[in-house]
Amino acid sequence: MTAPVSASPPHRFAGPRPRRPVPVPVEPWLFPALHEDRLANGVTLLTCDRPGQEVLSVEIVVAAPLALEPRELEGVLGITTSALVEGVPGLGSLDFIRELENCGATLGVGAEHAGLRITLDVPVTHLERALSLLIRAMREPLLPATAVDRLVRSRVHALVRHRADPERRAALELHGAVFDPADRRSRPARGAEETVRRIDRDAVVACHRRFLRPAVTTVVGGGGGCGAAPPAPPGPGRRGRGGAGGARPAPPPPPAAGGGGGAPPPPPAPGRRCAGSCPRGRASRGPCRPRPPRPCATSRR
Template structure:
């Protein structure tokens, strides 16, 4: 032991404090937060390539993982008769080889780039999503361009995708929430409207799809002139114009206009449809109707009011059905845009969903209707409105921390024919919407006598209690 160490040890008192060291702690002032930085949803820069492709770019400093969203104006209602699901098979086939690479080679090239590429089809059209480190953007955009410009649509790959889709259908039918959604669409929309049928097709239609059908749909509806590319990320040091010109700029096609949309009609006459699942211990609830889309001036108030009704664990429906009565783990009210269009041909699905145990089906529906009637009679409270605004507007900066979240919302605006500043304006309008306006909107969205109720459960146990509620004629269908 050194002399210094020995001295220190000898001079230490019984509490372990070294001699000559003060026992008083030194406190420094607590750091104070700086002034709040105003936040607004990012504004994109809009342009176009010579081939007609519309481009939205958004520089997001620090976002080294770039997100690219492509919207293709290939709506589901453009699918040929008896070929429902061909848009889905086409979208999945975009990653299954091109004129340059086989399916295996294409997957390997994406992996070398550290990129992911996904695609899906919905009522407005097809979306293709790419995420890649900015350093690999040129290579990955080249692969994406090849997939759009010259997809292989090889017979064997299409046959495999069709088989995969056919295998999915029984699993979807067995899922109560998926089965309820399928039945609600069938109930609301006329059979002639594509929205009345499953987005990804049925067993009867999917089995008719082959590579010729996929290529015909592609050639009829996929072209740069009716497509939009959204690019979001840290674009400093990237000559995006040159990259786009060498990749997506090489994609060619005709300049035909997008297919006109059919107006959406629906029958929301109050009624109940029970999809019979003998022996089910739970009942899946899905209650819905069609309402205004995002072009309607009442959309912000509808969003706010619906959130107060059932948007979170503290909402009115949850407070009654979950906390007070214990019927469920959660009930949600929401508005889902089916198709949004400036010409008035759009619509949103307004719905309430959840599940309860079989014995509680009747009482739960009774209390749910009481919540709706009380809402119409007494309205929302200022406290409910304030919490909803805080949750919807206050968390927005966190919601859009990633490039993919920003790109997805910008692409949503494109496919719904909304202005580029729509999301930013929506937050401002939500903050300005009062309790009275939110109440009026949600009461109008969920009128107690104009709701179609779908129940997936044991009809022998739930039919009579539901009939006793007098919320609409009750029909039972096989599950």
């Protein structure tokens, strides 16, 4: 049985086709200018001012290539980088993460063949507090033995899963075939199973003291306010965002309701949307009118 053939003519445009748009020349685009500074401790600071960008992105790059790892402890740089966020003196691991969350910040760490990378995204208003936490984590991390053992076990389990995953297994074999066996890039960036098992806290502490140095660290920041002077670190009399002793500044006094500061504002017109003066105590999406009482559960029955 064949399908019926439509006898209607094919669809045609009622009028002439619109003219094809003419491409305009592409305007030249230049990357925003970078301002480079070198701090007194040797850290290189690159800033890019982007007015209006309220979330500032900070990336810290430590020139510690994986080729400098000991052959028998390959993967120790990755474990060390992950252990940096496991607490600082006075703050445990959960408290450290909670402090970052209170700042609205997200933190990422990783180790690549070119070096270590630490990324921080934080609102500009909480930059000072978040940066102080990150600096403490890089300067004086706790590096607890229990956390190092947990990270080692997690990495070993991940290596076992990677061998069973066809895509990751193919990537490992490809690197081993493309690069020379003596080249560090021919082996997994986070270490092999036999080398990761040898990593302990002493190896992580030695790696931190050897590689995380200000002279090989570059800090790149981009966002609104990067062109201004960096905020001063909290002193003995400052705690967080407040003034002396952490006290917040007093709020401004409310405006006078009567004849001290002018006539009171007129009431909203009927059907006009209002915010703040609504009898319901919140912004209203419709006309400002009281809400009728809702029947209780017993009356609905």
